Amino acid sequence: MDLTQTLTPVVTIGLSQHPNSFDYAMTELNNLVQANNMDVVETLVQKLDKPDPATYFGKGKIEELTQVVIDDGVKTIVANDELSPSQIRNIEKATKARIIDRTGLILEIFANRAQSREAKLQVELAKLKYQLPRLHTSASQRLDQQTGTSSGGGFTNRGAGESQYELDRRTLEKRITHVNRELKEAGKADQIKRKQRDKSDIPTVALVGYTNAGKSTIMNGMINLYGENDDKQVMVKNMLFATLDTSVRKLSLPDQKKFLLSDTVGFVSQLPHQLVQAFKSTLAEAANADLLVQVVDYADPHRDMMIKTTEETLKEIGVDNVPMIVAFNKADKLDVTFPTREGDNLIMAANDTSSLKELAAIIKEKVFKNYQTLSLLIPFDKGDVVSYLNDNTNILKTDYRDNGTVITAELNDVDAKRFGKYVLAAE
Ligand SMILES: Nc1nc2c(ncn2[C@@H]2O[C@H](COP(=O)(O)OP(=O)(O)OP(=O)(O)O)[C@@H](O)[C@H]2O)c(=O)[nH]1
Numbered sequence: 001m002d003l004t005q006t007l008t009p010v011v012t013i014g015l016s017q018h019p020n021s022f023d024y025a026m027t028e029l030n031n032l033v034q035a036n037n038m039d040v041v042e043t044l045v046q047k048l049d050k051p052d053p054a055t056y057f058g059k060g061k062i063e064e065l066t067q068v069v070i071d072d073g074v075k076t077i078v079a080n081d082e083l084s085p086s087q088i089r090n091i092e093k094a095t096k097a098r099i100i101d102r103t104g105l106i107l108e109i110f111a112n113r114a115q116s117r118e119a120k121l122q123v124e125l126a127k128l129k130y131q132l133p134r135l136h137t138s139a140s141q142r143l144d145q146q147t148g149t150s151s152g153g154g155f156t157n158r159g160a161g162e163s164q165y166e167l168d169r170r171t172l173e174k175r176i177t178h179v180n181r182e183l184k185e186a187g188k189a190d191q192i193k194r195k196q197r198d199k200s201d202i203p204t205v206a207l208v209g210y211t212n213a214g215k216s217t218i219m220n221g222m223i224n225l226y227g228e229n230d231d232k233q234v235m236v237k238n239m240l241f242a243t244l245d246t247s248v249r250k251l252s253l254p255d256q257k258k259f260l261l262s263d264t265v266g267f268v269s270q271l272p273h274q275l276v277q278a279f280k281s282t283l284a285e286a287a288n289a290d291l292l293v294q295v296v297d298y299a300d301p302h303r304d305m306m307i308k309t310t311e312e313t314l315k316e317i318g319v320d321n322v323p324m325i326v327a328f329n330k331a332d333k334l335d336v337t338f339p340t341r342e343g344d345n346l347i348m349a350a351n352d353t354s355s356l357k358e359l360a361a362i363i364k365e366k367v368f369k370n371y372q373t374l375s376l377l378i379p380f381d382k383g384d385v386v387s388y389l390n391d392n393t394n395i396l397k398t399d400y401r402d403n404g405t406v407i408t409a410e411l412n413d414v415d416a417k418r419f420g421k422y423v424l425a426a427e
């Protein structure tokens, strides 16, 4: 099937204010457009120090844009920068096409992809907050249709003299309160889950990083090597924002050390502020992690910018004191040796088993450092303790004595304390 026929044609537009990063920003915008199942037929750029407050582009360029829209029969324009409500109105009036800005586009992608109830609510909240100052532009109508905010209720108590604008604003505000409440409920359930995990005292590790860096591919590789047999793989796609929901899997290293690995939403430059805020709770997995593995596309010439964006976004959601290692992924695309360890960081490829094993070794060093080797004398009637140790620790030696079993094992702090009364001698 020829997919291009079903894709919406669009013209992308951008202002070159920061020449260094501009070309990449436009390439990324075009990738985002594709990720939203649309097809870029033309790109128009203008060099301006700052956007025209009324129309973004200057007057002549708007005329050129209008002509392109007519010639190419395009109904949608996508702008690289966030636009003010009046800029949206003015460009739409001039060109007779609808315009989406970068923020609106990312919100649409997230809205089309969100799967879990929580992700859906988070996206809706971000969209409502985006709509609020943009009431009565096509941006809000379009979003209305998707979120259904203007269908049904909300218009019942229209007071005399109250403008449509105020009514719509109130409707949006009500919906925001409602969604916030639902999110809180959904968040509570997650917190309970997370607490239960905390209790089980298994360390947690989160894969974070720029979109398309290979987080989900690494997750799948780790599940293959260390997951339980029935563990499901996560989705991998060569597309921006393939992953929108956090997935968590319990992995067991060969020496019984267990940890939870989570795959998280990727970041992108100029990620809408509303969305970052909304995804705070999804990213709580990262905030509560014992270790972050920042996955970087090592083969991408823009990798430094991607690292910077990732670290700034993490900071914005309040994740700034979790230890982090860097996985420089996709090394197979470059002429370099891998896996190569550089301190706690690793140059690797996600589809290479020795890379994944090396990554697991680094994770193990970082999150299981509070382990001590102890010899415990377990009385014969404490079979439950023996089976716990068998299932949860790395047993180095087992001896049988008249008064019980002597087990020498690596124990974490909590287990060392819990079974302290059986300790024979520290080794
Ligand atoms: N050559 C090569 N390709 C890779 C490697 N790791 C991932 N990829 C490819 O990169 C693309 C993106 O991989 P994903 O694992 O979906 O990336 P992600 O970081 O989860 O992306 P988002 O979910 O969008 O944030 C896919 O086409 C993968 O097959 C690697 O080590 N080498």
Ligand SMILES: [Mg+2]
Binding pocket: 215, 216, 217, 235, 236, 242, 243, 263
């Ligand atoms: Mg992913």
